[in-house]
Amino acid sequence: MAKHHVTTTVNGDEVEFLCDTHDTLLDVLRNELELTGTKEGCSSGDCGACSVTMDGRLVCACLVLGVEAQGARVDTIEGMARGEELHPLQEKFLEHAALQCGICTPGILVAAKALLERNPDPTETEVRYWLAGNLCRCTGYDKIVRAVMDTAADMRGA
Amino acid sequence: MQERVKDALARDFKYVGTRPVRPDGIDKVTGRARFGADFNMPGQIHGAVLRSPHPHARIKSIDASKALALKGVKAVVTGDDFEEQVSDFVPAGEMMVNYKDIVRNVMAREKALYEGHAVAAVAAINGRIAKQALKLIEVEYEVLPHVQDVIEAMADDAPLLHDYIFTMGLDETPSTPSNIAKRVEFGHGDLDAGFAAADHIVERVFDTREVHQGYIEPHACVANVAEDGQAELWCTTQGPWTVRAHCARLLGMDTSKIRVTASEIGGGFGGKTVVYLEPVALALSKKTGKPVKMVMSREDCFKATGPTSGTQITVKIGIKEDGRITAADALLKYNAGAFQGSPVGPGAMCAFAPYDLEHVRTVGFDVLSNRPKTAAYRAPGGPAAEFAVESVIDELARKIGMDPIAFRLKNAAREGTQSSYGPKFGAIGLTETLEAAEASDHYKAPLGPNQGRGIASGFWFNIGGETSVSLVLNEDGTLTLMAGTPDIGGLRASLTMMAAEELGIDIKDIRVLIGDTAVLGYNFLTGGSRATFSSGMATVEAARDIIREASARAAQLWELPEDAVVWEQGAARPAGPNAGDHEPMTLAQIARVAGKTGGPIVGYSRLSAQGAAPSFGTHIADVEVDPETGRATVLRYTVIQDAGRAIHPAYVEGQFQGGAVQGIGWAFNEEYIYGEDGRLQNAGFLDYRVPVASDVPMIDTVIVEVPNPAHPYGVKGVGETPIVPPMAALAAAMHDATGIRFTQLPMSPPRVLAALDEARAAGTAKI
Numbered sequence: 001m002a003k004h005h006v007t008t009t010v011n012g013d014e015v016e017f018l019c020d021t022h023d024t025l026l027d028v029l030r031n032e033l034e035l036t037g038t039k040e041g042c043s044s045g046d047c048g049a050c051s052v053t054m055d056g057r058l059v060c061a062c063l064v065l066g067v068e069a070q071g072a073r074v075d076t077i078e079g080m081a082r083g084e085e086l087h088p089l090q091e092k093f094l095e096h097a098a099l100q101c102g103i104c105t106p107g108i109l110v111a112a113k114a115l116l117e118r119n120p121d122p123t124e125t126e127v128r129y130w131l132a133g134n135l136c137r138c139t140g141y142d143k144i145v146r147a148v149m150d151t152a153a154d155m156r157g158a
Numbered sequence: 159m160q161e162r163v164k165d166a167l168a169r170d171f172k173y174v175g176t177r178p179v180r181p182d183g184i185d186k187v188t189g190r191a192r193f194g195a196d197f198n199m200p201g202q203i204h205g206a207v208l209r210s211p212h213p214h215a216r217i218k219s220i221d222a223s224k225a226l227a228l229k230g231v232k233a234v235v236t237g238d239d240f241e242e243q244v245s246d247f248v249p250a251g252e253m254m255v256n257y258k259d260i261v262r263n264v265m266a267r268e269k270a271l272y273e274g275h276a277v278a279a280v281a282a283i284n285g286r287i288a289k290q291a292l293k294l295i296e297v298e299y300e301v302l303p304h305v306q307d308v309i310e311a312m313a314d315d316a317p318l319l320h321d322y323i324f325t326m327g328l329d330e331t332p333s334t335p336s337n338i339a340k341r342v343e344f345g346h347g348d349l350d351a352g353f354a355a356a357d358h359i360v361e362r363v364f365d366t367r368e369v370h371q372g373y374i375e376p377h378a379c380v381a382n383v384a385e386d387g388q389a390e391l392w393c394t395t396q397g398p399w400t401v402r403a404h405c406a407r408l409l410g411m412d413t414s415k416i417r418v419t420a421s422e423i424g425g426g427f428g429g430k431t432v433v434y435l436e437p438v439a440l441a442l443s444k445k446t447g448k449p450v451k452m453v454m455s456r457e458d459c460f461k462a463t464g465p466t467s468g469t470q471i472t473v474k475i476g477i478k479e480d481g482r483i484t485a486a487d488a489l490l491k492y493n494a495g496a497f498q499g500s501p502v503g504p505g506a507m508c509a510f511a512p513y514d515l516e517h518v519r520t521v522g523f524d525v526l527s528n529r530p531k532t533a534a535y536r537a538p539g540g541p542a543a544e545f546a547v548e549s550v551i552d553e554l555a556r557k558i559g560m561d562p563i564a565f566r567l568k569n570a571a572r573e574g575t576q577s578s579y580g581p582k583f584g585a586i587g588l589t590e591t592l593e594a595a596e597a598s599d600h601y602k603a604p605l606g607p608n609q610g611r612g613i614a615s616g617f618w619f620n621i622g623g624e625t626s627v628s629l630v631l632n633e634d635g636t637l638t639l640m641a642g643t644p645d646i647g648g649l650r651a652s653l654t655m656m657a658a659e660e661l662g663i664d665i666k667d668i669r670v671l672i673g674d675t676a677v678l679g680y681n682f683l684t685g686g687s688r689a690t691f692s693s694g695m696a697t698v699e700a701a702r703d704i705i706r707e708a709s710a711r712a713a714q715l716w717e718l719p720e721d722a723v724v725w726e727q728g729a730a731r732p733a734g735p736n737a738g739d740h741e742p743m744t745l746a747q748i749a750r751v752a753g754k755t756g757g758p759i760v761g762y763s764r765l766s767a768q769g770a771a772p773s774f775g776t777h778i779a780d781v782e783v784d785p786e787t788g789r790a791t792v793l794r795y796t797v798i799q800d801a802g803r804a805i806h807p808a809y810v811e812g813q814f815q816g817g818a819v820q821g822i823g824w825a826f827n828e829e830y831i832y833g834e835d836g837r838l839q840n841a842g843f844l845d846y847r848v849p850v851a852s853d854v855p856m857i858d859t860v861i862v863e864v865p866n867p868a869h870p871y872g873v874k875g876v877g878e879t880p881i882v883p884p885m886a887a888l889a890a891a892m893h894d895a896t897g898i899r900f901t902q903l904p905m906s907p908p909r910v911l912a913a914l915d916e917a918r919a920a921g922t923a924k925i
Binding site: 020030035036037038039040041042043044046047049076077078080081086090093094095096097099100101102103104105106109124125127128129131132133134135136137138139140141142143144145146 | 177179180182183184185186187188189190191192193195196286371372373374375376422423424425426427453455456646647648806808809811812815816817818819820842843844848849850851852853854856857
């Protein structure tokens, strides 16, 4: 069967790709567009390692088909820093040592950014429930939650 | 809340004990870091594995002709493509592995021994065709009766997994094969006399289930074998050198022909110390002449890679009225899965390690069953053993109305104590962790209704071993540090800090890399909590190499004997006024003239790190139990552990916190659930539920520092001990809240509710 031609915007750039009907957005990002910062941990929407935003909505890229990206705006971890300037969340994750192996980090950063865009002053409980779809097996979440809260406080002050 | 109990010997360090940003941090927060599945080679094709649907079946024939006829399929491999191996034990982490088993686990030969056991693999031009081809491979199975329970598997009439396993460790090796691979025994003293002297004895039986390491990154690799047999292998692993050794052996290749590069590793916890896909990808690449990429699915990770053992453990401890232990005995039965090598040995050695005992014995059995072969999992064998022992300790303390910390202090192992497994302890910090627990706010805080508090201690051996590190002085005075133990949680940061501390230079002047197997001497894997200890020791040695050589170059220029030059604050200086009036020479100045004074300056250290010291920890846990649903919520949790000396305290805290939360998952949720058909029913993160952020509170930490005298910076391994105490601490807290002594893990809501119903009927429930 012929592949589908899809035009979409990824991290602000218009891109085109060809994909099979069953290819997920995760397959497309990693294999066609070579944006491997979005990780595959389960392919079933349970781990959140492939978190990206589509038209501003937080999704698991493994649960979205590549063809659904037609005309959409997709934002991934690769688009989070602006040139040499890291996003405040990225800065705080480094400062707080909120990562160990780092495999879940891109997904958690994308998810946390989506949280702070909706809720600039989240409680600890709100942070924990918002990030409940992102598994981290290394940190026990403590430093991740602190980094997100600290970023929120800084960004409110800024 | 994070606290540190400082050691008295601490001098003023510039970097050690501080919290700089890790050198690999930017890569990991921007998506740049390349993990196992993020690497591709030009012209690569894709491999996929056909797995047994049966828990136990004889493989009568495999016909791959239809698969090979499918357009785009390049090759199929089966067990015949790997070299048959003799029975031979080699070290792997804290455990031994046997190549006769490894070759069979990588690809089934005579029999499929568990659901998910690899029976064939295919390589095709893309992953979709590879998966289609798997369906065209015809395997004729003779389905055999299976056994999965550790006790049932030990029965004389149980279905037998292997005809080549005869129980080791008995006085006389039996003449008939058995599912009991090994018996181990440790201890000293006279148990009968010890129990005869006891005023109180408690004996209980505990059950724990298989739990998975649950690394978020699935296994992945790319293999490329050239026509002349030169091979490169990129993979996610804790030990590129051990991968190389295993692959060379299984494929009959020279070690020098295989160059293994470890990717960034997305969690391992022991589960990435062994090989699964790597030899298969090499075999497929060899057959096709193309690079072959393979990535495991999450379902396959659960079904076919190492969980740790389910266990049944009996513990019997006797005490005097004053709380002194008179005798301690444990019988440990560990489910190894389909091949020998459960962590029952270390479990048996760990069980009573926190105590100073006159009469003690542990006996363990390594038991085969139709489950995936277990692999190392963070302090392998320790958590189940100490769950059982610490639960009985808690019960005894309460029985005589003694505070559980006071009880432990009365019996605690100290420097000079003969451990239950043989050696005498050196500078250990168990009592310091207990005293810190006693002094903590947490231990004194009031509890509300339906709430309970528990405490437990734990221990892990920690290891050293073969290590190689290079440190190159570049032309401009900066340095390139290369270690061979993959960095899973901040290793690069701690190595850079130790090197900078030693050299007296800025950490920004050192770039640190993890080298591949072709550029350094042998490195044993990142495991056994050895990486910061061993690679740190080698890094310090390599830095001292640089100091010696740089000082010698300065001496040469100053026309002084070498002993008239000292290294201070990052520069060579005349040792005293007699040595003349020379301006100090920095590394940059020495590097600039290195070509004229003898050539490149390189530090290199290769050693077998000795003196790894055990790390003890004590955990305090508060839970609240919902009387209607049986769900337990962890309200507050504190980890107190001896780190020797924390090089980068944030990453030490991270190990404490991560281990505690893995333990919380083990205690309340995680377990392998098999059906009567021998098939795993929860092979995914939805049904095998690891803790999520909303399940847990902040994890408070107290770093106790009793420096390890054998390490230049006092380091003790810290990674594994934190998963040892949680299950017992939480079970004690559950008892405090409910009045029920839970002896089975996990303490999941249905199990807690059933126990509550039973206790309410008996009138013993507190809620």
